[in-house]
Amino acid sequence: KQEVTQIPAALSVPEGENLVLNCSFTDSAIYNLQWFRQDPGKGLTSLLLIQSSQREQTSGRLNASLDKSSGRSTLYIAASQPGDSATYLCAASGGSYIPTFGRGTSLIVHP
């Protein structure tokens, strides 16, 4: 059974820092990995989707990498801003394409 772990659970940084959020998964036989953003009491906003054949995806200040063999993905946020404050979730999808979610990293970027 797939298990997804996200480290750290919480992070508080000053504005402008570059950040790395980590996601690890126990079963490397995944088809894709998706990163989401969740604001308090809200739904999930898709940030990046990495297919199993890809190594990374980029969108604006966000870059996500995938290393299937080691069961890891990282989300890199460049030049963080207070508006980036949210919980970041990763979800790994295996053979049935059903995602298994991590608990998330709660990020606070203070001015």
Added chain:
Amino acid sequence: EPEVTQTPSHQVTQMGQEVILRCVPISNHLYFYWYRQILGQKVEFLVSFYNNEISEKSEIFDDQFSVERPDGSNFTLKIRSTKLEDSAMYFCASRLAEVNEQFFGPGTRLTVL
């Protein structure tokens, strides 16, 4: 930009009552999903739906739950007899194909008293 919508945003019900949560997926999407998130916990998969039938379901999705796509646009989740532990955020999601990203709705907060 197309988006997944859900109604109501908040539903309060008495234990034992039936509730129906509604979703309108993105119009050209083919795969539909329901998830729940109990406060402070992980997002959990409930059920997937494709070609007018359930394709996968989790152990959470027992006989008290059912899904339906009654009219080609709405996708509903019914809980027949709600329990206190059904209190959670319920998210609907859709995707064009299995290899594509999932798009989530804003959720329905269900409170069972």
